[in-house]
Amino acid sequence: MQPVNLEDINEAAKLLDGVIRKTPSISAGWIEKKYGVDVTFKCENLQRAGSFKIRGAYNRIARLSDTERARGVVAASAGNHAQGVALAAQILGIEATIFMPMGAPLPKYQATLGYGATVKFHGKTIDETLLAAFEFSEQTGAIFIHPFDHEHIVAGQGTMGLEILEQNPDVKTVVVCTGGGGLLAGTALAIKSLRPDIKVIGVQAEMAASYPPSLAAGSPQMLPRMATMADGIAVGKPGDVPFKIIQEHVDEIRTVSEASLARALLLTLERSKLQVEAAGIAAVAAILDDPDSFEGPVVASLSGGNIDPLLLNRVLRTGLATSGRFLMVQIRLADQPGALAKLVTCVGDMGTNIIQVSHTHMNPALAISEVDVELELETRGFEHREQILAQIMAQGFEVVTHY
Numbered sequence: 001m002q003p004v005n006l007e008d009i010n011e012a013a014k015l016l017d018g019v020i021r022k023t024p025s026i027s028a029g030w031i032e033k034k035y036g037v038d039v040t041f042k043c044e045n046l047q048r049a050g051s052f053k054i055r056g057a058y059n060r061i062a063r064l065s066d067t068e069r070a071r072g073v074v075a076a077s078a079g080n081h082a083q084g085v086a087l088a089a090q091i092l093g094i095e096a097t098i099f100m101p102m103g104a105p106l107p108k109y110q111a112t113l114g115y116g117a118t119v120k121f122h123g124k125t126i127d128e129t130l131l132a133a134f135e136f137s138e139q140t141g142a143i144f145i146h147p148f149d150h151e152h153i154v155a156g157q158g159t160m161g162l163e164i165l166e167q168n169p170d171v172k173t174v175v176v177c178t179g180g181g182g183l184l185a186g187t188a189l190a191i192k193s194l195r196p197d198i199k200v201i202g203v204q205a206e207m208a209a210s211y212p213p214s215l216a217a218g219s220p221q222m223l224p225r226m227a228t229m230a231d232g233i234a235v236g237k238p239g240d241v242p243f244k245i246i247q248e249h250v251d252e253i254r255t256v257s258e259a260s261l262a263r264a265l266l267l268t269l270e271r272s273k274l275q276v277e278a279a280g281i282a283a284v285a286a287i288l289d290d291p292d293s294f295e296g297p298v299v300a301s302l303s304g305g306n307i308d309p310l311l312l313n314r315v316l317r318t319g320l321a322t323s324g325r326f327l328m329v330q331i332r333l334a335d336q337p338g339a340l341a342k343l344v345t346c347v348g349d350m351g352t353n354i355i356q357v358s359h360t361h362m363n364p365a366l367a368i369s370e371v372d373v374e375l376e377l378e379t380r381g382f383e384h385r386e387q388i389l390a391q392i393m394a395q396g397f398e399v400v401t402h403y
Contacts, residue, residue, distance in 0.1 A: 004151050004245065006193040009158035009186065012059040016159055019091065020054055023047050025167040025299065028284075030271040035291035039298045040171075041268075041284070042164055045276050045305030049115070051232075052160055052183055052303050053084030053147075059156030060145055061088045069094050074142040076100075076133035078126060079108040080232055080279075080304050081147040086115035097142060099133040101126055105308035127236070148182030149239030158186025164299050165194060172295045175283040177303040178202035178211065178253070179233030181242030187301070188249040199251045199295065203282040206255035208234040214243065215253065229258055229315060232279030232304055256285040259322040264288050266319030268302070278315060280304035321403060324382035328374060329402040331392065335361070335371040343373065346395045350388050353378040372400065 023046050028039040044052040061073055072095035075085040082098045089096035096117040100109060102124055112119055122132035137144040146153060160183065164174060174191055178184045184202040191198050204211055208226040220238040228234050238246075246253075256264075261278050264285035268274050276284075283300035307315075320326035333339045340359070347354060356376040363372050379385045393399055 004154050004158070004186070004189060004241070006190065008151065008155040009162060009190050012055070012152075012155040013159045013162055015059055015062055016055060016156065019048075019058055020159075021047055022163055025164070026272065026274070028268075028272055028300075030267075031287065031291070032296075035288075037287070037291045037294055037298060038296035039287060039294075039300060040168055041272065041274065042160065042167075042299050042301045043274065044160065045274060045280055045302045049080070049083040049087045049111070050304055050306040051080040051084065051280070052157060052301075053080045054087055055084075055159050056148075056153035056156035056182055056186075057081070057084035057145060058088040058091065060150060060152040061085070061092055061094060061143075063152055064094075064143060068143050071141040071143060072097065073145050074099070074133050074137050074140075075145045075147070076126065076129040077147060078104045078129075078231060080306055082108065082112045082117070082119075083115060083306065085145050086112045086117035090116040097136065099129045099136065101129045105311070107308055108306060111306070146239070148180030148235075149241050151241055153182050154186045154189070154241055154245065156186070157183045158190040160301065161187035161190030165191060168297065168299050171198060171297050171299050173199045173201065173298045175201045175203060175286060175294070175298060175300045177233055177280055177282040177301055178204050179208075179235040179279065180239045181211065181235075181246055182239065183301070183303060184250060185242035185245035189245050192249040200249065201286070202246065202250050202253045203286040204253065204255050205230040205233060205261065205279075205282060206257055208236075209253075209255045210235060210238050211246065211253045212255065214238050215247065219243075228261075228278075229311065230261055230277075230279040230282060232277060232306075233282060234279075254286045256282055256289060259318065260285040260289050262315050262318035263322045264319075265315055266323065269316075274302065275305050275307065275312075276302045277304045277307040278311075320378075324385055325379055327377045327379050327385050327388060327402060329377065329389065329392065330372055330374050330400040332366070332398040332400050333371050333373055335369050340373060342395075343375075343392070343397060346392060346397070347375060347377065347388065350384075350391055351380075352384075352388055
């Protein structure tokens with residue numbers, strides 16, 4: 001196929017008209033108030049199926065011939081791509097088979113089923129799942145729908161860039177969450193083709209950042225390992241199609257830590273009342289990490305909102321801790337009447353809300369007369385956390401660990 005160009009993205013926009021939502025651009029006034037940079041969120045977390053993926057999936061599947069449609073489509077995904085392909089296929093009346101790794105989040109599995117797809121579980125990693133999907137395609141003739149490495153996928157994702165320019169004509173910087181690169185490539189191509197003065201920045205989780213070493217090497221490189229809560233952008237190797245576009249049109253790639261992702265997710269939920277998954281909040285995390293380095297007005301993509309409630313609970317706890325609003329402290333006490341009451345009184349006198357108390361005698365490091373107590377505390381900031389710890393130690397209690 002020919003390289004993707006602006007005409008392809010415009011054609012995708014026509015094809016998607018009436019199928020996808022033109023998602024809103026919502027001002028993040030709380031960021032401007034605190035940091036002085038004008039930021040707007042492009043809310044793809046409010047898109048059909050909960051992410052931008054429907055844009056590329058529909059543009060790809062709708063262009064199949066009648067013969068190809070009759071063979072059905074197959075994809076491999078643990079989440080957003082699965083739902084995007086399933087919904088696109090349902091709209092077009094095409095049979096879809098989705099391979100998911102064992103242990104895929106239950107809500108994403110149920111949503112994919114709800115869009116009419118057949119779901120098959122295979123493998124522990126997405127790479128094993130991809131192999132199973134490839135084999136299924138070869139055996140049955142079903143058309144494999146790649147999550148990012150195809151011209152029609154990139155063109156479809158690029159329609160978000162057109163909407164950003166339409167909704168935010170004064171934008172100076174666009175920041176995009178990045179995994180395999182389909183959304184970043186399409187968005188950058190659309191924006192740079194029409195407004196080359198706008199800076200485009202991609203953001204990856206630092207524990208799954210395949211683009212920095214690949215760009216340095218001049219070709220897509222495979223990461224040896226990944227470990228991030230942002231599963232939606234945990235891609236070990238960039239796609240060939242998006243990589244070439246990103247090389248030419250993207251100004252910069254940044255990375256963000258797990259703590260930054262958790263903090264951004266928490267603040268966006270609290271201040272903007274928007275639920276975003278860890279992968280979808282990477283652009284906001286980068287802005288909060290270094291707001292002075294972004295020229296405003298800035299548009300940041302919220303690329304998806306499909307988060308497992310159990311993971312959301314863990315991420316929010318991490319976000320609270322990294323914002324100084326949560327403290328877990330483990331304390332070693334004498335196992336005698338009144339010791340726990342004295343500790344609780346000490347903490348309560350500091351104006352602290354005790355969320356949970358647990359204790360154990362089973363630690364091999366404990367003497368027979370000792371007990372370990374864990375307190376989960378709601379705190380009012382980092383200074384309050386330090387005051388609580390100082391007060392606990394001043395009262396003679398032994399702090400084993402805290403975070």
